[in-house]
Amino acid sequence: MHGLPHLEPSMTATPLPEAARPANAHAAGNSPRPSPFKVACSSCNLRELCLPVGLPDAELERLDNMVALRRTVSRGGLLFRAGDAFQSIYAVRTGFFKTCVSSEDGRDQVTGFQMAGELLGLDGISNDRHSCNAVALEDSQVCVIPYERLEELSREFNDLQRQFNKIMSREIVRDHGVMLLLGSMRAEERLAAFLLNLTQRLQARGFSPSSLVLRMTREEIGSYLGLKLETVSRTFSRFQEEGLLEVRQRQIRILDQEGLRKLMNGAKC
Amino acid sequence: MHGLPHLEPSMTATPLPEAARPANAHAAGNSPRPSPFKVACSSCNLRELCLPVGLPDAELERLDNMVALRRTVSRGGLLFRAGDAFQSIYAVRTGFFKTCVSSEDGRDQVTGFQMAGELLGLDGISNDRHSCNAVALEDSQVCVIPYERLEELSREFNDLQRQFNKIMSREIVRDHGVMLLLGSMRAEERLAAFLLNLTQRLQARGFSPSSLVLRMTREEIGSYLGLKLETVSRTFSRFQEEGLLEVRQRQIRILDQEGLRKLMNGAKC
DNA sequence: CGCGAGCTTGATGCCGATCAATGCATGTGG
DNA sequence: CCACATGCATTGATCGGCATCAAGCTCGCG
Numbered sequence: 172m173h174g175l176p177h178l179e180p181s182m183t184a185t186p187l188p189e190a191a192r193p194a195n196a197h198a199a200g201n202s203p204r205p206s207p208f209k210v211a212c213s214s215c216n217l218r219e220l221c222l223p224v225g226l227p228d229a230e231l232e233r234l235d236n237m238v239a240l241r242r243t244v245s246r247g248g249l250l251f252r253a254g255d256a257f258q259s260i261y262a263v264r265t266g267f268f269k270t271c272v273s274s275e276d277g278r279d280q281v282t283g284f285q286m287a288g289e290l291l292g293l294d295g296i297s298n299d300r301h302s303c304n305a306v307a308l309e310d311s312q313v314c315v316i317p318y319e320r321l322e323e324l325s326r327e328f329n330d331l332q333r334q335f336n337k338i339m340s341r342e343i344v345r346d347h348g349v350m351l352l353l354g355s356m357r358a359e360e361r362l363a364a365f366l367l368n369l370t371q372r373l374q375a376r377g378f379s380p381s382s383l384v385l386r387m388t389r390e391e392i393g394s395y396l397g398l399k400l401e402t403v404s405r406t407f408s409r410f411q412e413e414g415l416l417e418v419r420q421r422q423i424r425i426l427d428q429e430g431l432r433k434l435m436n437g438a439k440c
Numbered sequence: 441m442h443g444l445p446h447l448e449p450s451m452t453a454t455p456l457p458e459a460a461r462p463a464n465a466h467a468a469g470n471s472p473r474p475s476p477f478k479v480a481c482s483s484c485n486l487r488e489l490c491l492p493v494g495l496p497d498a499e500l501e502r503l504d505n506m507v508a509l510r511r512t513v514s515r516g517g518l519l520f521r522a523g524d525a526f527q528s529i530y531a532v533r534t535g536f537f538k539t540c541v542s543s544e545d546g547r548d549q550v551t552g553f554q555m556a557g558e559l560l561g562l563d564g565i566s567n568d569r570h571s572c573n574a575v576a577l578e579d580s581q582v583c584v585i586p587y588e589r590l591e592e593l594s595r596e597f598n599d600l601q602r603q604f605n606k607i608m609s610r611e612i613v614r615d616h617g618v619m620l621l622l623g624s625m626r627a628e629e630r631l632a633a634f635l636l637n638l639t640q641r642l643q644a645r646g647f648s649p650s651s652l653v654l655r656m657t658r659e660e661i662g663s664y665l666g667l668k669l670e671t672v673s674r675t676f677s678r679f680q681e682e683g684l685l686e687v688r689q690r691q692i693r694i695l696d697q698e699g700l701r702k703l704m705n706g707a708k709c
Numbered sequence: 710c711g712c713g714a715g716c717t718t719g720a721t722g723c724c725g726a727t728c729a730a731t732g733c734a735t736g737t738g739g
Numbered sequence: 740c741c742a743c744a745t746g747c748a749t750t751g752a753t754c755g756g757c758a759t760c761a762a763g764c765t766c767g768c769g
Contacts, residue, residue, distance in 0.1 A: 272616050276705045280620040294616065296609035303616060322602065326595045333591065339608040340565035346615035347541050347563065347572060351549040353622035354666035358757070388715065397623035399758055404717055420716070420766080436545045627725065658748065671725055673749055689734080689748075 210264075211235040212314075220288030220375065221262050222316070222334065230328045237324055238262075240315040250291060250305040250313060257295030259315045263287050266311020267386040270294075271394070272303045281395040283345075284308075284369075284387060287376060293342055308386040353397045356435075361396040362406045363431040366416075370425060381428065385421040479533075480504035481583075489557030489644065490531050491585070491603065499597045506593055507531075509584040519560060519574040519582060526564030528584045532556050535580020536655040539563075540663070541572045550664040552614075553577075553638075553656060556645055562611055577655040622666045625704075630665040631675045632700040635685075639694065650697065654690040 212223045213231040223234055241264065244250050250261060250268065263285050270291065273279035282303060285291055295301040296318065325332035352361055374380040385392070389400040389407075396403070410416040415431055417424040425431065481492050482500040492500055510533065513519050519530060519537065532554050539560065542548035551572060554560055564570040565587065594601035621630055643649040654661070658669040658676075665672070679685040684700055686693040694700065 272620050274620060274624075274705070278620070278624045280616075280623045282616045282619055293609055294613050296605050297613050298606075298610075302613050322598065322605075326598060326601065329591065329595060332595065332601075336565050336591075336608070337567075339605070339612070340562055341567075343608070343611050343615065344563050344566050344571050346612065346619065347549075347551045349619055350551050350615065350622060351541050351543060351547070353619060354549045354663065355543075355547045389717095390715085394623065400716080401718085401759080402757060405757095408717070436543070657746090668726055669748080670727080670750085673747095674725090677749070 210241070212238055215264075217262075217264065217288040222290065222331075222338065224334060226328070226330050226334065230324075230331055233324060233328070234331075237320045238314045238316055241312055242315055243310070243312050244307040245310045246307055248307050250307065251295075251301045252304045253300075253302055255295075255301045257292065257299050257301055257318065259317050260290055260292040260295070260321070261305075261313040261315060263289050263291065264312045264314055266313075267308045268305050268311060269308055269387060269391060269395075270303045270305050279394065280397075281387075281391055282349075284395070286372060290338060290342075293339055308391075349395075358396075358398055358402050358406050359409070360435050361398065362392075362403065362410070363434045365392065365396055366423070366425065367428070367431055367435070370428075381425045383423050383425075385423060479510070481507055484533075486531075486533065486557040491559065491600075491607065493603060495597070495599050495603065499593075499600055502593060502597070503600075506589045507583045507585055510581055511584055512579070512581050513576040514579045515576055517576050519576065519580075520564075520570045521573045522569075522571055524564075524570045526561065526568050526570055526587065528586045529559055529561040529564070529590070530574075530582040530584060532558050532560065533581045533583055535582075536577045537574050537580060538577055538656060538660060538664075539572045539574050548663065550656075550660055551618075553664070555641060559607060559611075562608055577660075627665075627667055627671050627675050628678070629704050630667065631661075631672065631679070632703045634661065634665055635692070635694065636697070636700055636704070639697075650694045652692050652694075654692060 212218055212221075212234040213228070215221070215223075218224070218231070223231055226234070242250070242261070244266070253272065265287060268285040268291060269281050270283050270285065271279050271281045285305075291305050291313065292301065294303055321331075321335065325335055352364055356364065370380050370383060373383055389403045392398075393400045393403045398406075407416065407418045410431075411418045413430070415425070415427045415434075417426060481487055481490075481503040482497070484490070484492075487493070487500070492503055495503070511519070511530070513535070522541065534556060537554040537560060538550050539552050539554065540548050540550045554574075560574050560582065561570065563572055590600075590604065594604055621633055625633065639649050639652060642652055658672045661667075662669045662672045667675075676685065676687045679700075680687045682699070684694070684696045684703075686695060
């Protein structure tokens with residue numbers, strides 16, 4: 172029907188037709204199983220979303236050598252945990268992750284959700300140990316980027332250096348956005364912001380902007396947004412009553428994106 | 441009395457005696473007025489807290505050239521604002537800053553407070569524009585670090601590259617900590633965590649771990665902690681009643697650090 | 710089929726927001 | 740030097756949003 176046979180279950184149930192997706196974003200590249208053919212940055216369908224954005228071909232080929240190793244993490248598995256020695260950062264190839272930190276007394280907080288093309292493990296650079304857990308929310312595969320090698324290459328290629336710094340900085344900016352959300356938004360606004368952010372990132376990956384399948388539980392959403400799972404659930408229900416969404420378990424269809432957007436900015440009432 | 445004549449009013453009213461402070465942390469270096477003698481990284485009293493941590497002498501001297509410019513910002517003034525073109529990052533030499541982001545609808549959120557030796561402006565790397573405002577909370581002076589030059593030098597000296605990446609990563613880790621605070625702590629825990637963090641950083645700069653002068657208003661503390669100013673005030677009062685603190689306006693004396701620490705981790709009750 | 714993990718929905722209570730008044734320090738101009 | 744204004748902090752009274760506690764419900768899966 173949509174011309175994408177063998178598409179593994181990924182973020183959304185309704186990917187756009189091939190023509191509307193980024194060049195080379197063919198289905199095989201999104202499969203959690205090891206790809207039959209060798210995958211290199213230079214031929215990766217994610218290269219315009221991932222670390223290599225905008226790098227010239229010469230540098231891309233050098234990247235191919237650096238990123239030799241891949242790692243598979245099955246649903247529920249840990250890519251790394253807080254306290255692990257830091258050696259590499261990781262780029263999500265397929266699948267979906269959450270990262271979470273926890274305080275001594277056992278509370279924990281989801282600090283982010285990562286999808287294809289996004290980097291994991293930047294926290295480890297600070298003191299050679301990871302400071303959060305990275306958990307796969309579905310069967311996933313990551314590219315392993317040895318940090319020492321990345322440092323070397325960055326010295327050689329200033330495009331790469333610049334790109335990597337941009338990614339770190341972007342993470343800081345994103346975190347500030349989350350702080351704003353946690354510090355000053357009400358439950359409805361938080362959930363609206365969350366959904367809009369997710370769909371935007373999915374859209375950049377060629378998926379529908381209006382239809383998605385959540386890979387995380389209500390509790391995980393709640394943890395990320397500083398809410399209890401019951402509040403998340405109730406807010407979903409309210410959105411549905413108001414005709415903003417259609418919610419069936421983790422299947423979400425956005426009926427009124429503009430309404431969600433207004434809800435976020437309308438603020439005070 | 442404490443051998444520190446001419447010390448400008450800074451974070452605390454009771455700096456430790458000279459011997460207990462970091463080498464070279466002489467008073468003149470903390471004055472908001474332009475220093476009479478040339479100040480270079482290699483002779484800066486903050487070099488063990490700032491960008492140059494751990495760099496060998498050769499690299500330090502090259503830094504001296506890079507960081508040629510200084511800038512003074514008086515109390516209430518802006519170092520940069522959201523939307524400004526990004527060109528440099530800044531190291532606080534003297535004084536105290538806050539950074540804050542704001543949403544379209546006017547709410548804003550303090551994302552951090554920066555004191556001597558800490559960097560400002562890392563958010564700008566992501567897309568060549570600053571995404572937050574940096575406001576001086578007292579008369580301050582910063583070292584201007586042109587980002588292009590920093591990139592160049594980082595390619596040349598891998599200690600510098602590594603150090604800079606560590607600082608970015610540390611900011612990410614810090615932000616995750618704030619997310620944990622905002623997402624899962626109650627008012628008392630938030631304020632306790634805030635005070636402990638502040639005193640720890642002050643202590644690293646040679647100030648008393650138990651006595652400090654807040655440079656920010658209750659409202660700014662509240663914004664940072666996701667609370668209203670009244671709640672901050674009430675919580676201060678409660679801490680005082682419980683004998684944890686002595687509070688007189690912005691003068692704070694910590695009477696029971698262990699109590700504060702327990703309060704944070706004791707968590708659920 | 711029955712179990713269990715995850716989701717929904719209701720009833721109740723509490724923490725922190727809000728509204729409002731007062732207090733306190735600093736500064737300014739008469 | 741006092742009168743007054745201004746900005747910030749404290750304190751009280753009340754309110755509301757979200758947490759908490761407690762059932763059911765749904766769906767996938769052995």
